[in-house]
Amino acid sequence: MARAATTSDAFNAVAEPRRRHILNYLAMRERSVTEIVDAMAIEQPSVSKHLKVLKGVGLVEVRREGRKMFYTVNANAIRPLHEWTSTFERLWKHQLLRIKERAEANDAQKP
Amino acid sequence: MARAATTSDAFNAVAEPRRRHILNYLAMRERSVTEIVDAMAIEQPSVSKHLKVLKGVGLVEVRREGRKMFYTVNANAIRPLHEWTSTFERLWKHQLLRIKERAEANDAQKP
């Protein structure tokens, strides 16, 4: 079996850094394809392809206005990723605490 | 150009659902490869390959004990994903608020 399709879910879709950049850019506000192309250093066909992937997993939504297409982030589609990573928050906080404790123990030893 | 390697960063590594399952399982505590194989419904060679990818991006660490290898999550490597998704938190909260407001406005109209 090959790797899962980029359109299979949000996890696969945001694995591509350019798609994350596009989402970051759209986080400010709605943007047309041309604006995205100008902001990133990517060719227009590539941008359209990335937008298609993002749309496929519901990470963006589109609105037409004349010949322009305006894309917006659908933040809700990012929540599953946020929630999955949150399950490890307790762990890294605990790990940081242990590192801090070790550092303080060292400081106490050699004044 | 092809898709970025699964070992290029944590984003690509966790795009694969079985690797997320492994990380979830390791979140409880350290586990040997055999324990992981028994817990998931995956063949041992596949598990070893997934662990290699996870190790490649620093998402897990290994410790040998006799012929067993014990893997642990390195939660810190998940933080970049958490932080990236957090930049959209404001957006989905805002979107939820608007949905709620609309619902309340509807309720007020038809008693």
Added chain:
DNA sequence: TTGACATATTCCTATATGGGAATATATTAA
């Protein structure tokens, strides 16, 4: 040393990219 156990690696293959180039489609303006 030999065998058993635990884990990793290699080889194979179908599949899905992402970029570049060229082209198609849609919409507005003249």
Added chain:
DNA sequence: TTAATATATTCCCATATAGGAATATGTCAA
């Protein structure tokens, strides 16, 4: 209608899978 603008799609190709099967490596026990 025709030209121009805005966006999407298609074709081509090098590359990287993920799983299955077989095998290799490493470690302990007898």
